Structures are given as C-alpha cells and as structure tokens.
Amino acid sequence: MILSVENVSLSFGGVKALQDVSFDVEAHEVRAIIGPNGAGKSSMLNVINGVYRPQHGKILFKEKAFKEMDSRQAARMGIARTFQNIALFKGMTVLDNIMTGRNLKMRCGFLQQALWIGPAKREELEHRRAAEEIIDFLEIQHIRRTPVGRLPYGLQKRVELGRALAAEPELLLLDEPMAGMNLEEKQDMCRFILHVNDHYGTTLVLIEHDMGVVMDISHRVVVLDYGRKIADGVPAEIRSNQKVIDAYLGVAH
Amino acid sequence: MDFSFFVEVLAGGLLAGVMYSLVALGFVLIYKASGVFNFAQGAMVFFAALTFVSLVERGMNAWLALAVTLAAMVVLGMTIERVVLRPLVNQPPITLFMATIGLTFVLEGLSQLAWGSQPHNLELGVPDVPMEWLSQQWNINISQFDLFAALVAGVLVGVLAVFFQKTRIGRALRAVADDHQAALAVGIPLQHIWTIVWGVAGFVALVAGLMWGARNGVQYSLTFVALKALPVLLIGGFESIPGAILGGLIIGATEKLAEVYLGPMVGGGIESWFAYVVALLFLLVRPEGMFGEKHIDRV
Numbered sequence: 001m002i003l004s005v006e007n008v009s010l011s012f013g014g015v016k017a018l019q020d021v022s023f024d025v026e027a028h029e030v031r032a033i034i035g036p037n038g039a040g041k042s043s044m045l046n047v048i049n050g051v052y053r054p055q056h057g058k059i060l061f062k063e064k065a066f067k068e069m070d071s072r073q074a075a076r077m078g079i080a081r082t083f084q085n086i087a088l089f090k091g092m093t094v095l096d097n098i099m100t101g102r103n104l105k106m107r108c109g110f111l112q113q114a115l116w117i118g119p120a121k122r123e124e125l126e127h128r129r130a131a132e133e134i135i136d137f138l139e140i141q142h143i144r145r146t147p148v149g150r151l152p153y154g155l156q157k158r159v160e161l162g163r164a165l166a167a168e169p170e171l172l173l174l175d176e177p178m179a180g181m182n183l184e185e186k187q188d189m190c191r192f193i194l195h196v197n198d199h200y201g202t203t204l205v206l207i208e209h210d211m212g213v214v215m216d217i218s219h220r221v222v223v224l225d226y227g228r229k230i231a232d233g234v235p236a237e238i239r240s241n242q243k244v245i246d247a248y249l250g251v252a253h
Numbered sequence: 254m255d256f257s258f259f260v261e262v263l264a265g266g267l268l269a270g271v272m273y274s275l276v277a278l279g280f281v282l283i284y285k286a287s288g289v290f291n292f293a294q295g296a297m298v299f300f301a302a303l304t305f306v307s308l309v310e311r312g313m314n315a316w317l318a319l320a321v322t323l324a325a326m327v328v329l330g331m332t333i334e335r336v337v338l339r340p341l342v343n344q345p346p347i348t349l350f351m352a353t354i355g356l357t358f359v360l361e362g363l364s365q366l367a368w369g370s371q372p373h374n375l376e377l378g379v380p381d382v383p384m385e386w387l388s389q390q391w392n393i394n395i396s397q398f399d400l401f402a403a404l405v406a407g408v409l410v411g412v413l414a415v416f417f418q419k420t421r422i423g424r425a426l427r428a429v430a431d432d433h434q435a436a437l438a439v440g441i442p443l444q445h446i447w448t449i450v451w452g453v454a455g456f457v458a459l460v461a462g463l464m465w466g467a468r469n470g471v472q473y474s475l476t477f478v479a480l481k482a483l484p485v486l487l488i489g490g491f492e493s494i495p496g497a498i499l500g501g502l503i504i505g506a507t508e509k510l511a512e513v514y515l516g517p518m519v520g521g522g523i524e525s526w527f528a529y530v531v532a533l534l535f536l537l538v539r540p541e542g543m544f545g546e547k548h549i550d551r552v
Contacts, residue, residue, distance in 0.1 A: 049438065075440030087435035089428045091492075100428045103421060104440040167439060 001063075002027040002203050003048065003171060008057035010043055017043040018054065019227045025171075030197050030204045032218035034211070034238075036247060039224040041207045042084055045173050048205065049081050050074040061171070076104060080169035082160045084176050084207075090149035094140060094159050097148055098131045101166025134162045138192060154185040161192060165200075172196070174206040178213060186210065190217055215239060223247070261394055262513050263506055268399035270505020271406045272468070275461040276482040277489065277497040278409070279454045284491045285417075286426045286450040287338070288346055292353040295479025296360035297455060301326055302462030302471045306375050307368040319459075326455030334447045361476060372472035377401075377463060402464045406498070409460055413453075413494055422449060430492075484532035490542025499543060504528045 003025040010018040018040045025031045033041045046052045048059060050069040058065050061077060080101070089097050105127065135144050138158050143151060148159055157177060164172055177193065178186045194217055196202050208214050214221060215235040223231040223238060225247040231238055238244055276298060283291040304325055308318035337352050379401045383394035417423035429436045429446045437443060462471075465478050481504075489500025508531075512524035535542075 051434075071434075071437040072440050072442060075438060081438055083435065083438075087432050087438070089431035089435065091431055092424075092427055096424060096427070100424055100436075100441070101439050103425055103428075163439060 001025070002061070003205070004060040005044075005048070006058050006060065008044075008047060008054045008059070010040075010047060010052055010054045016227050018047070018224075020057070021224070021227070021229050022057075023222045023229065023232055025203060025205055026219075027203055028197065028201050029220065030193070030206070030218045032214045032221045033205065033207050033224060034209070034214055034221060035224035038226075040227040041224055042175055043227075044224065045081070045175050045205070045207060048074075048171075049079060049173055075167065078167075078170035079173065080164035080167045080171075081173035082157070082164050082175060082177060084179065086153075086156050086160055088148045088156055088160055088163070091147060093145050093147055094151075094162075095131060095135070095144045097159055098134055098162045098166045099127065101163040102127045102130060104167060130168075131166060134165050137165075137195070138162050139188075154181050157181065157189070158192070161189075165196065165202075168200075169202060171203045171205065174204060174208075176207050176209065178208060178210055186213060193217060262509050264395050265399065266506035266509030267502050268395070268403050268505070269509065270485075270501040270503065271399075271403045271498075272461075272464055272501075273478075273481050273485045273504055274498045274501025275402070275406050275409070275457070275464055276478050277485040277501055278406075278413070278494065279457040279461065280479075280482055280486055281489075281491065281494055281497045282413070282454045282457060283450055285494075286430050287349075287447055288430060289338075289349045289353065290346070290491070291454070292350065292479070293333075293356040293360055294454070294458060294482070295476040296357040296364075297326070297329070297458035298462040298465065298478060299471075299473070299475040300329070300360050300364040300462075301455065301459035302375065302466035302475060303364050303368050303373070305459070305463065306373040306466060306471045310373065322459055323456060326459050327452040330451030330453075330455045331448050333451050334444065338447055339444060357476070361473070365473070370473065372470050373466075375463065375466040375471050377467045379467075381468065398467065405460060405464065409457065410494060410498055413457075416453075417494070422446070426450060481528065484528040486542070487532040488535045488542060490544040493542070493544030496542055496544035504531065507531050 001024050005024065006022050008018055008021045009016070021040075021044065033044055035041050043052060047054050050066075050071050050073060053069075060066075061079070064077075066073075066077075089100065092100075135141055138161065140155065140158060140162065143155065148156060151159065157179075161174070161177065164174075174193070178189050181189065190213060193204060193206070197204055206218070215238075218235060220232070220234055221238045222229060223241070223244050225243075230243045230247060231241045233241070276294065279294040279297065280291060283289055283294070301322055305318055305322040308321060309315055313321070333356065337356060338349070341349055341352060377398075379398050381396050381398040383396060417426065425436070425441045425446055426449070428439070428441055429443060433443060436446075461478070462475065465475055469475065485497060485500040485504050487500075488503055489496025489498070508524050508527045511527045512521070515527075516523050
C-alpha cells in the first residue's frame with residue numbers, strides 16, 4: 001500500500017468539501033476518483049498533494065503519516081501532479097518546462113552550472129537525456145523548442161504530463177488529464193498513462209469524467225458525491241452500483 | 254552639420270544610456286522573477302551607494318567596503334522577502350506594488366538615519382574626462398568614465414544572462430515568475446528563489462549606485478534615477494534583460510540628440526523629459542515593449 005487516506009474531512013468556512021473520506025491506493029495501481037461536479041474530487045487530490053490541509057484525518061504516504069506539509073514537500077517525497085486548468089510555465093519552451101521537473105534531482109551548485117564545469121556539465125547532460133527520453137515517449141519532439149503558451153490545449157496537457165514524469169514520481173496525480181480532448185487525443189493520453197503505469201511502475205491517481213476511459217484504464221475506482229465516499233471497488237462493481245447510478249442520474253424524491 | 258560633433262553627441266548619449274540600463278536591470282530582475290514592479294529599486298541604489306561611501310570615508314579599504322555593502326544588500330533582500338513579500342504571497346500585484354512604494358520611504362529614511370543626510374563624493378579612480386587619444390585623433394570627446402561604466406554594464410549583463418539561461422536556479426526563477434502554484438508542485442522553493450532574486454537585485458543596485466554616485470555624488474536625489482529607468486523599461490519590456498540594455502541605449506541617444514538638435518528650437522531643456530515622450534510614442538506602437546512577452550489569452 002503506497003497511499004492511505006484516513007477519515008479525511010476538509011471544509012472551507014461552512015462548505016464541507018470532504019467528509020470523513022477514507023480509501024487506499026496500492027503500489028503500481030491505477031486508481032480513479034470519480035463523481036459529479038462539485039463532489040470534492042479536486043479537493044481530495046489537493047489534500048494528497050499538500051495544497052490543502054484537512055481539518056480532520058490523516059494521509060499516509062509510504063507508511064509515513066503527514067499532516068503538516070505543502071506541495072513542495074510532497075514533490076520531494078515523490079508525488080508529482082498535473083492540474084485541471086493546466087499550470088505550465090507559459091513563457092518557457094517545452095524542453096525547459098520538462099527540465100524544471102528535474103529541478104529537485106539536480107545537485108550541482110549554481111556557480112558550477114554557470115561556469116559549466118565538470119560535474120555540472122555531466123549532470124546537465126544526464127538530465128537533458130532524461131528529458132529527451134520523456135519527449136520521445138510523449139511524441140512531442142517537433143515542438144520541444146516552442147514556448148508552451150503557443151501550443152494547442154491537447155499538447156499542453158501532454159507537456160504537463162511530461163513535466164510531472166520528469167520528476168520520476170512514485171505517485172502521480174492527474175486532475176482530468178483528458179478534459180477538452182478529442183477522441184484521438186484521449187486515446188493517445190490513455191496509451192501514455194497505461195505505458196507509464198506499466199513501464200515505470202508508477203502509481204497513478206486520476207480524476208476523470210469520461211466513464212468509458214475510467215472503466216477501461218483503472219484498476220479500482222472511488223466514487224465521491226457531495227464530499228462523501230459512496231462507493232469503492234473495481235470498475236465492474238462500480239458500474240452496477242445503484243448509489244453511483246443514482247448520483248450520476250439523479251433520483252426522484 | 255558637423256559629423257564628428259554628431260558622433261560625439263551620439264556616443265555620449267549611448268554611454269549615458271548604459272547608466273540608465275544599469276538601473277533598469279534591477280527592475281527587470283525582480284519583475285521577471287516575481288511579477289512585482291519594485292518601486293524601491295531607486296532607494297536600493299541610494300542605500301547601496303551611501304553605505305559604500307560611508308564605509309570608505311570611515312577608513313575602510315574599498316574592496317572590503319564593497320564586500321560589506323554587498324553583504325548588506327543581500328541581508329536587505331532577505332529581510333524584504335521575509336517581512337514584506339512572504340506575508341503578501343498570492344495578493345494582487347497592485348498590493349505588492351504599493352508595498353514597494355512604502356519600502357522606498359522606509360529605505361530612504363533608514364539609510365539617512367544610519368549614515369546621515371549630507372552629500373558625499375565618490376571616487377572610483379576613473380576620471381570623468383575625455384579620452385585624449387580620441388580627442389586628438391578624431392576630435393571626438395568621449396568620457397573615460399562613460400566607457401568604464403559601459404564595460405561594467407556589459408560584464409554585468411553577461412553574468413546575469415549566464416545565470417538566467419544556464420543554471421538550475423535561473424530556470425527555477427523563470428518558472429516561479431510564470432506560475433507560483435506549478436512551481437511549488439515541481440518542488441521549487443518559492444522563498445529561496447525570492448531571496449536570491451532580491452539579493453541579486455541588491456547587487457545590481459550596488460553597481461548602479463557606485464556608477465551614479467561617482468557621477469552625480471551620493472545624495473538623496475540618487476533615488477530619482479529610478480524614474481529615468483521607467484521609459485527604458487517601457488521601451489525594452491519589463492521582462493527582458495537585453496531589452497533593458499537596448500532601451501537604455503535608445504533613451505540615452507535620443508535624449509542627447511534631441512537636446513542638441515531640437516533643443517535650441519524650443520529654447521532648450523528638453524533632455525529631462527524627452528525620454529518620456531519617446532517612451533509614450535513607443536507604447537502606441539508596441540505596448541509590451543521591444544522584448545516584453547506578448548500575452549495572448551486563449552478564449
């Protein structure tokens with residue numbers, strides 16, 4: 001078990017975003033969080049990533065409990081993420097964006113880097129190779145020198161995934177990685193996600209609205225509704241769960 | 254029109270422009286890395302020059318004084334980050350801008366409190382006299398000091414360019430400037446980065462302070478050189494180091510040429526405000542400046 005969420009409650013003033021939510025994530029698993037709009041999915045992801053601190057409950061990552069932490073610490077512990085509304089460094093090129101993902105892995109002092117001597121040169125080349133591998137993998141070689149702000153939405157999403165991968169995370173959080181994509185782009189993204197899971201053994205937690213995609217690629221699914229967990233299980237169970245169907249379609253009162 | 258006179262005016266203007274660029278650089282650094290327009294840059298220039306000259310007058314070795322002043326500027330940068338910026342993370346830019354205006358007055362007050370308010374002379378060992386060789390050979394008068402300042406600015410820009418483009422910290426700086434949240438998510442320490450930027454800006458302020466102090470004397474009015482950097486920034490773009498240099502050159506050259514050739518037609522004295530006219534005209538054509546980032550919002 002790589003991640004365990006225990007009785008987490010989060011509220012903003014009077015709004016209860018999450019209420020007593022518990023679930024776990026096995027290592028090397030693809031775990032989906034689904035639910036109608038406003039169910040608390042992104043809040044959940046932000047809690048795991050240390051952006052929000054829950055009022056109650058705790059998060060265990062690799063058997064270590066953390067309560068007080070921020071996104072930077074999460075990054076150091078091996079959690080990377082992408083954002084719902086793409087948070088790339090728009091003025092920088094694709095390559096530079098991906099290189100920022102390797103920031104934590106660089107060890108040489110800036111003087112060495114500025115002077116481009118020995119170890120710094122070797123280090124930069126090594127990181128550059130890692131970045132190029134990711135670029136090849138995501139099939140974005142042709143745009144590596146393009147400032148990210150000029151790229152179409154689908155490609156930006158891909159670059160953001162690349163930046164997260166560059167950190168070689170153990171746990172990768174994806175907030176709606178396929179939102180706003182056409183069918184072909186979605187298929188590409190699915191392929192990348194499965195490959196990452198398969199090839200690097202990365203554990204993935206993802207939020208997605210496209211049920212077809214969720215059922216196809218995830219091993220287990222958590223369903224949230226109004227901040228509460230209403231179901232948890234393998235896709236086949238979730239598909240036939242009455243509570244889930246009600247939450248999505250609405251029920252007559 | 255006398256050609257050698259024209260060259261002399263042009264060269265003098267370009268070199269004076271370099272001095273503006275030195276000040277503009279400090280603004281660009283902080284704007285690039287934190288999106289804050291640091292109104293206090295002029296006060297930092299004043300503080301640096303005053304600290305240096307006061308230390309030297311108290312008998313300290315010039316190089317030691319330089320090191321001490323640099324240390325003071327870095328400490329100042331760290332303090333500003335801790336006391337002013339950190340509590341204001343995620344506030345709108347106008348709030349941060351107002352905070353730096355406040356900072357200006359605090360800095361001016363503090364430096365005069367510490368070192369007194371009388372003007373000082375600053376000698377850097379490079380006399381502000383025309384170079385003999387050029388005067389005799391071509392009948393062009395160009396100040397040695399101006400050339401020296403240009404050289405210093407050139408080296409400074411080179412160092413900063415390498416720092417920004419080649420190092421991990423430089424990349425982190427650009428990342429922080431673009432998106433705070435995303436920078437945190439990839440593990441970039443926001444606070445360290447800001448401390449470094451303000452430290453570097455302090456260093457640039459020190460260099461600018463020494464150059465301007467040597468030319469005009471170290472006195473309170475040194476803070477107003479910051480206002481001369483504004484048209485430079487408007488022309489060069491707020492985010493661009495090459496822009497600050499080129500902007501400075503354009504401003505320096507046009508204001509000197511205007512003073513000499515247009516001045517007599519309107520009774521002279523246009524040098525002090527002509528830069529702003531140029532900047533305004535420039536704004537009409539390229540609102541983001543020459544090298545500024547053009548923001549295209551997808552709708």
